[in-house]
Amino acid sequence: xxxxxxxxxxxxxxxxxxxxxxxxxxxxxxxxxxxxxxxxxxxxxxxxxxxxxxxxxxxxxxxxxxxxxxxxxxxxxxxxxxxxxxxxxx
Numbered sequence: 001x002x003x004x005x006x007x008x009x010x011x012x013x014x015x016x017x018x019x020x021x022x023x024x025x026x027x028x029x030x031x032x033x034x035x036x037x038x039x040x041x042x043x044x045x046x047x048x049x050x051x052x053x054x055x056x057x058x059x060x061x062x063x064x065x066x067x068x069x070x071x072x073x074x075x076x077x078x079x080x081x082x083x084x085x086x087x088x089x090x
Contacts, residue, residue: 006033006036006037009029009033010030010033013026013029013030013033014030017030021053022053022054024050024053024054024057024059024060025059026050027046027047027049027050027053027060028046028047028050028059028060028063030043030046031043031044031046031047031050031060031063031064031067032063034046035067040067040070040071043063043067044064044067044068047060047063047064047067048064051064055083055087056087056088061080061084064080065077065080065081065084068080
């Protein structure tokens, strides 16, 4: 992904997902790939799926919040931020 090889990164991420659907960095990578491919809905779906697996994952929460805010989806961003605070116990 860092080298810009999106096809290879997608293949590797999907292979990792097949091995362990609970490994949340995979969802982050798939979301980043979707963002680079200008597919924010798919990116958000990956981030949200990862957050189902690990609701306290800071990297996934941050990625989802940044995407929602960039897309002007402030109400959804606010809801996600509230959920993150609840998970964190604030």
